[in-house]
Amino acid sequence: MENQIFELQYALDTFYFLICGALVMWMAAGFAMLEAGLVRAKNTTEILTKNVALFAIACTMYMICGYELMYDGGFFLSGVETTGGIDVAGALAASAENGFDGDSVYSGASDFFFQVVFVATAMSIVSGAVAERMKLWAFLVFAVVMTGFIYPMEGSWTWNGDSVFGLFELDYSDYAGSGIVHMAGAAAALAGVLILGPRKGKYGANGQVNAIPGANLPLATLGTFILWMGWFGFNGGSTLKLGGIAVSNEVANVFMNTNAAASGGLIAALIVARIIFGKADLTMALNGALAGLVAITADPASQSAFVSTIIGAIGGTLVVFSILALDKMKIDDPVGAISVHGTVGIFGVLAVAIFGEASFSGQIVGLLTIFVWVFVTSIIVWLVIKAIMGIRVSEEEEFDGVDISECGMEAYPEFSSK
Numbered sequence: 265m266e267n268q269i270f271e272l273q274y275a276l277d278t279f280y281f282l283i284c285g286a287l288v289m290w291m292a293a294g295f296a297m298l299e300a301g302l303v304r305a306k307n308t309t310e311i312l313t314k315n316v317a318l319f320a321i322a323c324t325m326y327m328i329c330g331y332e333l334m335y336d337g338g339f340f341l342s343g344v345e346t347t348g349g350i351d352v353a354g355a356l357a358a359s360a361e362n363g364f365d366g367d368s369v370y371s372g373a374s375d376f377f378f379q380v381v382f383v384a385t386a387m388s389i390v391s392g393a394v395a396e397r398m399k400l401w402a403f404l405v406f407a408v409v410m411t412g413f414i415y416p417m418e419g420s421w422t423w424n425g426d427s428v429f430g431l432f433e434l435d436y437s438d439y440a441g442s443g444i445v446h447m448a449g450a451a452a453a454l455a456g457v458l459i460l461g462p463r464k465g466k467y468g469a470n471g472q473v474n475a476i477p478g479a480n481l482p483l484a485t486l487g488t489f490i491l492w493m494g495w496f497g498f499n500g501g502s503t504l505k506l507g508g509i510a511v512s513n514e515v516a517n518v519f520m521n522t523n524a525a526a527s528g529g530l531i532a533a534l535i536v537a538r539i540i541f542g543k544a545d546l547t548m549a550l551n552g553a554l555a556g557l558v559a560i561t562a563d564p565a566s567q568s569a570f571v572s573t574i575i576g577a578i579g580g581t582l583v584v585f586s587i588l589a590l591d592k593m594k595i596d597d598p599v600g601a602i603s604v605h606g607t608v609g610i611f612g613v614l615a616v617a618i619f620g621e622a623s624f625s626g627q628i629v630g631l632l633t634i635f636v637w638v639f640v641t642s643i644i645v646w647l648v649i650k651a652i653m654g655i656r657v658s659e660e661e662e663f664d665g666v667d668i669s670e671c672g673m674e675a676y677p678e679f680s681s682k
Contacts, residue, residue: 273507278374280506285378287497288385292319294490295388299395300675301484302547302599306665307396308479308675314391314400318407322384325412330383331376334416335424378501382445383411385498389449392599394456397463397662400670402655409645410452418448418634428633436630437622440502442562442612443631448638450606453597455642460656462596464663473591476598481546488550492526495557499564514565521560524569525576529556532580540584551587551600552580558605559612563620575615579608 296315300308387407394403420426422444427433438444466474478484499522503515533552537545556576560567567575586603597603613631616622649655656662661669668674 273505276507277505281374281378281501281504284497284501285374285381287494288378288381288501289319289494291381291491291494291498292316292384292388294487294492294494295385295391296487297483297490298487298550299392299599301480301482301487302392302478303395304476304665305479305676306667306674309667309671309673310400311391311395312675313671314403315388317404318387318391318411319384321404321407322387322411323380325408326380326383326416327376328412330412330416331379333413334379334419335375382441382498383415386415386445386449386452387411389446389601389605390453390456391601393450393453393597393601394460395598396666397656398456398460399653399655399657400666402649402653405649405653406452406456406642406645410642414452414638414641414645415448418637419444421633422630434630434633435623435626436633437616437620437627438562438613438630439565439616440499440561442558442609443634446558446561446605447609447613447631448634450602450604450609451635451638452642454595454602454606455639456646456655457595457597457602459643459646459650462594463598464659466596467591467594471592478547478598484547484550488553492523492553492557495522495526495561499561503565517566518564520569521564521567521572522557524572525556525560525564525579526553527556528573528576529553529559529580529583532556532577533584536581536584540588547600548584548587551583551604554604555579555583555608558608559615562612563616563622566620571619575612575619578615579611582608582611 292315296312299311299315303311387410390406390410391403421428421434422436422438425433436443463476466476468474496519499518500515503511503518505511506515530549530553533555534544534549537543537548556579559575559579560572564572583600583603586607587597587600590597590603595602610631613627614624617624617627646655657666657669665674
């Protein structure tokens with residue numbers, strides 16, 4: 265009887281893990297649509313190529329070395345023999361080896377699948393920030409290093425509990441990755457943007473900021489809704505299991521709070537944009553919803569719906585001011601990724617100390633460790649790539665659009681003026 269109950273829990277937890285992983289994988293479509301809508305039409309094909317290619321690269325690199333670096337990878341790489349029944353002792357032992365408590369039981373393959381789509385999410389953040397002027401193959405080379413080494417290393421210090429280079433262990437709380445995934449992706453993006461420079465015509469000689477509107481706001485809105493939906497798997501799957509009344513209630517709370525924070529972020533960003541610009545700015549509203557989602561990701565389980573709405577609203581407010589501040593500093597981010605995932609990711613991690621039980625010192629040390637590691641290593645990788653093959657397209661190619669120079673085709677050929 266005990267074996268049957270265990271097998272049922274094993275099946276349920278594995279199935280839940282896989283479904284949540286599939287939802288997170290669907291976020292790749294959300295990033296692709298959001299970014300394609302917020303860039304100019306002449307750069308659409310290249311941004312879509314980057315998003316679909318980075319997902320494949322992330323999955324492959326995490327299989328080759330990333331999972332081994334982050335979780336010692338033994339469970340997935342060696343596998344668990346299930347013919348004729350589940351190896352109960354092996355499953356429990358492998359679960360413990362991978363840094364999870366003995367009550368969380370699921371197949372190693374499902375764990376790998378759930379973790380790998382998080383890697384792709386972190387890399388997707390970089391894509392939009394460097395859009396419209398980066399060489400496609402330079403970006404893909406960076407994706408190899410980011411997904412195979414940079415991200416897995418900081419993940420091993422945080423979610424796997426390894427000591428940082430053997431020096432100290434982090435006292436850091438981050439439920440689903442406001443810092444580990446989102447701020448890390450933004451740090452890599454910031455490093456790339458600083459080396460790459462702004463798009464031509466974005467900033468005037470007297471500090472003027474020139475708006476460069478996206479080509480397809482319906483597509484950007486669709487992308488935001490896809491990301492909103494996928495976030496239920498992102499946060500919900502981070503319970504790591506479903507079996508049991510207490511865990512089921514926790515999952516329901518996570519879903520409720522995730523939705524509440526996104527709503528609060530959108531409303532706040534819309535109101536702040538109305539106050540500042542005198543208009544309802546759709547792009548700020550979309551980024552506000554995403555900011556709310558990023559803000560609650562560090563602690564979606566223990567908060568109430570009202571507090572989650574407040575956390576999301578603060579994130580939505582922050583993202584508007586962050587986008588404006590980065591523009592004043594001439595840091596050109598076409599989709600606002602650094603603000604959404606970086607600025608608000610930092611707030612999300614600190615919110616665990618403000619509204620929860622984590623310590624400020626532990627959260628700050630964790631944030632600094634992640635940021636310094638990802639930013640410094642990314643700077644080095646970007647500079648090496650720049651020295652070897654260059655990272656920026658020519659001025660003429662940027663003017664004509666990178667679709668033709670990098671991909672040889674246009675996304676909307678029937679509307680071409682040529």
